[in-house]
Amino acid sequence: MAVTEIKQTNRLLLIGSLTAALPVLAAQLPEERADAMYHLYDGGGVTVSGPSILVRKQFGESISASANYYVDAISSASIDVVTTASPYTENRTEISASVDYLYGDSQMNLGYTSSEESDYSADAVHFSIGQDLLGDLTNVTLGYSRGSDEVRRNGDADFSDEVTRNSFSLALNQVVTANTLFALSWETIADEGFLNNPYRSVRYLDASSPAGYSFESEIYPRTRTSNALSARLRYHLPYRAAISGEYRYFSDTWGITAHNSELGYTHPLGDNWTFDLSYRYYTQNAADFYSDLFPRVQSQNYLARDKELSSYSSHSVGFGMSYKLQRESWKLLDSASLNLAYNYLYFNYRDFRDISQSEAVGQEPLYELSANVMRLYLSVYY
Numbered sequence: 001m002a003v004t005e006i007k008q009t010n011r012l013l014l015i016g017s018l019t020a021a022l023p024v025l026a027a028q029l030p031e032e033r034a035d036a037m038y039h040l041y042d043g044g045g046v047t048v049s050g051p052s053i054l055v056r057k058q059f060g061e062s063i064s065a066s067a068n069y070y071v072d073a074i075s076s077a078s079i080d081v082v083t084t085a086s087p088y089t090e091n092r093t094e095i096s097a098s099v100d101y102l103y104g105d106s107q108m109n110l111g112y113t114s115s116e117e118s119d120y121s122a123d124a125v126h127f128s129i130g131q132d133l134l135g136d137l138t139n140v141t142l143g144y145s146r147g148s149d150e151v152r153r154n155g156d157a158d159f160s161d162e163v164t165r166n167s168f169s170l171a172l173n174q175v176v177t178a179n180t181l182f183a184l185s186w187e188t189i190a191d192e193g194f195l196n197n198p199y200r201s202v203r204y205l206d207a208s209s210p211a212g213y214s215f216e217s218e219i220y221p222r223t224r225t226s227n228a229l230s231a232r233l234r235y236h237l238p239y240r241a242a243i244s245g246e247y248r249y250f251s252d253t254w255g256i257t258a259h260n261s262e263l264g265y266t267h268p269l270g271d272n273w274t275f276d277l278s279y280r281y282y283t284q285n286a287a288d289f290y291s292d293l294f295p296r297v298q299s300q301n302y303l304a305r306d307k308e309l310s311s312y313s314s315h316s317v318g319f320g321m322s323y324k325l326q327r328e329s330w331k332l333l334d335s336a337s338l339n340l341a342y343n344y345l346y347f348n349y350r351d352f353r354d355i356s357q358s359e360a361v362g363q364e365p366l367y368e369l370s371a372n373v374m375r376l377y378l379s380v381y382y
Contacts, residue, residue: 027107027132029064035379043371045077062102070094084201092117105132119152143169153198161194179236187228196220202305204294212361219303226252242266255288276320283313292353293362310352318343336380343373
């Protein structure tokens, strides 16, 4: 379960290939390539690391297939763990495959993803179809995905529950000028099932307890619908560099609203080097049923003390560099690149307290954490 939560944070980072080129809208198959990556997340008492291998191959002029193998090895002594449980280690393995089909100005994609942890299994299928319009200056893409998860609890063979996820998306990409690309996207996700962490607890005031409080299990609604709207703009500068900006608005039926803003700059140096800089700011309010300290046991129908449902903000500063390897003597490869991406994250929680500190109940210091995220990968093109 912890690895799944870390991946939700990592989705907000720029993980794609480092490039200064303006994206091309015209329907075309992805490049034939292979990537070998090592990733590391270290922060808040949690360490997640592992390899990933991606291979993409074309078959004729209209079909492309890809396969990805991804592994997370996690060691956790997070604030949730050290205050209510014991540190632990586990592994998560994910495999995925997809096929792209190009037909004239249309492109279709069908994919499948499966991941496995000791206490969580997830399977998902997705499909999208895109159409180029107005002389390839406009692209509209519709997407749908359906996930089916199984939630378990280590040490409790009798516990098992399910989660079903349905996601609908619509994206518009527009070439504004020869140097400017604008993108607008919308996504709705409907979740149903056991949506909380089976290990997490909430605390409530308890005068009979020496600590002044006791714990009870979290209880979440069994449905959640979220909507996200994002706008992105990328401008290609005359000297081959590029600047980009993004804004994303999120809201859900649990009462959370969030704002995410990001700025990026890409700068090539010579023929082989490319450097990236980025800054991201994120803020959200708390869910309707969240509280750091409830007034009494079973004080309301739904209860949550997950810090990711609290009110908080975060900052991310990113740096990336890519070196293009190209040799005329290579017979099987067109080119290759060595890439390094690093992000520093800082989270400031506005109503989640660090109860590992010995202070008066409800007066503990507010929790904050920093994290380092690193990705090192080799890409080869053939």
